[in-house]
Amino acid sequence: MSHLLEVQNLSYQYGTRKALQDLTFSVEKGEIFGFLGPNGGGKTTTFKILSTLFSAQPGQVKIFGMDLAQDKIAIRRRMGIVFQLPALDKKLKVRENLVHQGHLYGLSGKELQTRIDRDLERVGLKDREKEKVEKLSGGLQRRVELAKALLNNPELMILDEPSTGLDPAARKEFWSHLENLRQSQGMTVLVTTHYLEEADRCDRLLILDKGVKVALGKPEALKAEIGGEVLRLKSKEPTVLAAKLMEKLKIKTQIVGDLIQIEQPKAYHLVAPILEAFPDDVLSLTLGLPTLEDVFIHQTGRRFSEDKE
Amino acid sequence: MTFFLTVYTLWQRELVRFYRVPSRWFGAVGTALLFWGVLGTGIGIENFRAYFFPGTIVMSMMFSCIFATASIIEDRQAGFLQSVMVAPVSRAAIVMGKILGGATLATFQGLLILVFAGTVGATFELGAFLGLIASLFLISFVVTAMGFWLAWTISSAPGFHAIMNMILLPMWMASGAVFAVSSSPWLKAFMTVNPFTYGVAGVRRGLFPNAVLDQVPGLQLSLWVLLGFAVFFYILSSIVVEKTGEKK
Numbered sequence: 001m002s003h004l005l006e007v008q009n010l011s012y013q014y015g016t017r018k019a020l021q022d023l024t025f026s027v028e029k030g031e032i033f034g035f036l037g038p039n040g041g042g043k044t045t046t047f048k049i050l051s052t053l054f055s056a057q058p059g060q061v062k063i064f065g066m067d068l069a070q071d072k073i074a075i076r077r078r079m080g081i082v083f084q085l086p087a088l089d090k091k092l093k094v095r096e097n098l099v100h101q102g103h104l105y106g107l108s109g110k111e112l113q114t115r116i117d118r119d120l121e122r123v124g125l126k127d128r129e130k131e132k133v134e135k136l137s138g139g140l141q142r143r144v145e146l147a148k149a150l151l152n153n154p155e156l157m158i159l160d161e162p163s164t165g166l167d168p169a170a171r172k173e174f175w176s177h178l179e180n181l182r183q184s185q186g187m188t189v190l191v192t193t194h195y196l197e198e199a200d201r202c203d204r205l206l207i208l209d210k211g212v213k214v215a216l217g218k219p220e221a222l223k224a225e226i227g228g229e230v231l232r233l234k235s236k237e238p239t240v241l242a243a244k245l246m247e248k249l250k251i252k253t254q255i256v257g258d259l260i261q262i263e264q265p266k267a268y269h270l271v272a273p274i275l276e277a278f279p280d281d282v283l284s285l286t287l288g289l290p291t292l293e294d295v296f297i298h299q300t301g302r303r304f305s306e307d308k309e
Numbered sequence: 310m311t312f313f314l315t316v317y318t319l320w321q322r323e324l325v326r327f328y329r330v331p332s333r334w335f336g337a338v339g340t341a342l343l344f345w346g347v348l349g350t351g352i353g354i355e356n357f358r359a360y361f362f363p364g365t366i367v368m369s370m371m372f373s374c375i376f377a378t379a380s381i382i383e384d385r386q387a388g389f390l391q392s393v394m395v396a397p398v399s400r401a402a403i404v405m406g407k408i409l410g411g412a413t414l415a416t417f418q419g420l421l422i423l424v425f426a427g428t429v430g431a432t433f434e435l436g437a438f439l440g441l442i443a444s445l446f447l448i449s450f451v452v453t454a455m456g457f458w459l460a461w462t463i464s465s466a467p468g469f470h471a472i473m474n475m476i477l478l479p480m481w482m483a484s485g486a487v488f489a490v491s492s493s494p495w496l497k498a499f500m501t502v503n504p505f506t507y508g509v510a511g512v513r514r515g516l517f518p519n520a521v522l523d524q525v526p527g528l529q530l531s532l533w534v535l536l537g538f539a540v541f542f543y544i545l546s547s548i549v550v551e552k553t554g555e556k557k
Contacts, residue, residue, distance in 0.1 A: 051395050053553075076397040085387035089322065091329045100389070103318035104396035106311045132329075148392065 010059030019045040034202030035192040042211040043192035047160040080154030090134035105152040119147040139170030214299040226290040228265030315402035323410025341369035359429035363512040364486025370419035377411030378456030415449035437518035444511020447535035454542030507531035
């Protein structure tokens with residue numbers, strides 16, 4: 001069986017800046033597939049190509065078995081898209097926004113009204129339909145966007161950083177809506193994010209950095225690759241301490257920003273020896289299970305958050 | 310069918326948005342009336358207020374077109390137009406819906422000035438009046454389509470306003486709105502190829518059907534020229550939109 005989405009050797013350039021380089025991956029039906037990466041990593045470019053805004057060249061993108069370069073309109077009909085920046089007319093009421101959206105997808109009359117009712121119900125906004133969008137909170141506006149993207153019964157939903165600017169509670173709620181839809185409709189979901197908690201909720205994850213694929217897999221599998229625990233030490237002079245650790249205790253370390261990072265199984269055994277050997281060099285010490293941030297560090301040697309705006 | 314549904318829905322959205330933002334009602338009409346009042350009174354030539362009246366209508370229409378097309382820039386980057394661009398509809402339909410919406414509003418705002426037509430001795434004749442509406446609508450369509458094309462190409466709001474003012478104000482001034490003819494040959498040539506000349510002429514002939522207007526283009530000629538410009542700028546806008554996101 002063919003994949004729902006297939007991307008082969010996709011590259012994209014803005015002038016001379018390479019935004020995407022030779023990206024290849026595929027997505028299966030019913031997956032929640034995430035793109036994780038710092039800003040400027042290539043997520044938004046990928047989103048723009050997949051949502052049919054940019055033409056992919058060079059490279060090939062196949063969605064529903066059709067070539068994106070040739071069958072744009074046919075593909076658009078079967079996709080739902082949620083943009084990072086609001087795509088609602090704030091002067092219009094909630095329902096009016098959905099009516100316009102429906103018309104653009106060739107829906108009208110009774111059929112359209114039924115679908116609007118259904119989708120407002122789905123995102124829990126039926127009682128707010130007569131309000132102007134500008135009167136709604138950020139979280140509710142996001143739900144209107146979701147309802148709007150659902151109107152054409154999409155098989156594939158693409159979302160660009162959908163929960164940016166939402167508080168954690170609203171973000172959680174938005175995600176539970178997404179997961180419900182995947183479960184009840186068998187919808188495939190592609191989502192870009194720079195929130196690690198969101199990335200953890202995806203079935204599979206593609207980590208992008210500087211336009212290059214650095215990792216691809218299930219979040220647990222990516223974390224398991226690191227193995228064991230991650231020990232982080234804070235020190236005034238991390239390079240000096242790292243050298244000492246290697247020399248005296250034969251511990252392999254990685255310096256990430258102002259931290260020393262040690263990834264190894266049973267890293268907790270090292271806590272006492274390190275503190276005994278260098279009581280004055282270690283300012284603080286944390287021990288934890290690997291996170292997606294550690295996966296990113298492991299692959300790129302940089303912290304994920306350093307690249308944030 | 311989706312073509313017409315798209316055009317209709319985008320056109321209707323423009324009207325509703327206008328109706329929801331009452332301050333826009335005053336902007337275009339108010340500015341034009343101020344010009345008319347101050348210039349019409351200040352320039353002490355006999356009957357200048359009457360002469361200047363068609364130009365005032367066109368000016369009100371012009372400001373309305375600028376408002377309508379400036380919104381495209383923001384709407385496209387962070388607004389409803391984002392969804393429109395990924396919908397399964399033809400670009401030509403999107404452009405038509407947006408321009409028709411803007412042109413309808415601009416025509417309407419030009420017509421609001423007609424409340425004062427009685428004070429300048431305009432005569433009402435049905436045929437001439439319909440000609441006036443057609444001219445006003447066509448020149449609105451031309452200016453909105455031009456604005457659409459520029460807004461899409463420039464994609465920065467301050468840049469758009471600067472360029473629009475730089476292009477539209479001279480076009481309006483050299484349209485027969487303020488002075489009838491010029492002895493300068495290059496100005497004469499510019500007036501001949503200026504769509505505003507034909508817009509103002511159509512409105513003037515509609516308001517004063519019985520006046521002797523030797524130096525003003527006829528109504529039929531004006532309508533045909535305006536139609537030509539409308540088609541030209543509509544196609545130009547459709548082409549820029551079609552090319553969006555394409556890589557060479």
